[in-house]
Amino acid sequence: MASVEVKNLSRSFGIYKALDDISVRFKDGGFYALLGPSGSGKTTLLRMIAGFDYPDTGHIEMNGESVERVPLEKRNIGMVFQNYALFPNMTVFDNVAFGLSVRGVAREEMRAKVMNALDLVQLGKLEGRKPHQLSGGQRQRVALARAIVINPRVLLLDEPLGALDKALRLDMQVELKRIQREIGITTVFVTHDQEEALTMADRIGLLKDGRLIEEGRPEDIYNCPKTLFAATFLGDANIFEGDWQDGDIMLADGRAVSVAAGRETQSGKIRCAVRPERIRIVSAEQPRLDNVLDGRIERRLFAGNSTTLFVNHNGREIRVGLPNTGSVSHDDGEAVTLTWSRESTIPVTAA
Known part of the structure; x- marks a missing residue:
């Protein structure tokens, strides 16, 4: 587990400024939501932390160590995408085990870790199924198990519940929060759903046009917004x-x-x-x-x-x-x- 700190981070694509001098700290073991409209810079910031892209200026630190130029495979970060990105030809077990096999983990140790992860997401009896045999919520849990089985320092979630219907999304909000608290991992998730951010997050960062407009506890931003944007976008x-x-x-x-x-x-x-x-x-x-x-x-x-x-x-x-x-x-x-x-x-x- 790790604390993550972003300092004066900027990133441009041509004339478009995706991130504009953003500074924010994600505390060790916290559950943090990046919230904002489309094009606000949420996913760009998440990709920077993961290592899929590099900033033009600024720093990304994990436990005080600068990592903005460290390749993604060396950052030990777990990530869950909106479309889950599961391998359709692999079983649930093999999907979850993929990251461990790449790391050369021994077979017995691998099986123990995979089954522990599947039990944590309540899928221990479905290890032999293929993704097409699972519901949307079950596929989401497989993706989550695959992300946490490698014991990452940080867990990143890119709108992980966006493909689910409302009832299932509400159930998964509760489950994600339970799992995050149980393993105590630093978690950052991107969402455009205000209710989702208020329900799940310990802290919220509101982004607009690549800038961090407001940051704090959900109840503080909601009850006492400092900006017009926070007052009208969050609720x-x-x-x-x-x-x-x-x-x-x-x-x-x-x-x-x-x-x-x-x-x-x-x-x-x-x-x-x-x-x-x-x-x-x-x-x-x-x-x-x-x-x-x-x-x-x-x-x-x-x-x-x-x-x-x-x-x-x-x-x-x-x-x-x-x-x-x-x-x-x-x-x-x-x-x-x-x-x-x-x-x-x-x-x-x-x-």
């Missing part, structure tokens, strides 16, 4: 923009929105984010919180365990996220009063 957010005045944002219609205490900023224009689930709908008899706006429901979006209401306030659309408890419903065209605390109003920068 959903209502963005309020106006003039800063004595701890409030003055909207264009003259209404004031109170901002979290201790978040004071300089005068001028300011943007703030409010998560839809932080907004409540209250009746005339119920107490209000720090911020109150009136509006009318224009439409609803039912999503099973929650419903999003789209409320019009003086031409501004405000999204309200409500849990589906089965006891309260709201209709299109209904006039409503919205309220939320000032602590839920988070200033964000434009980055």
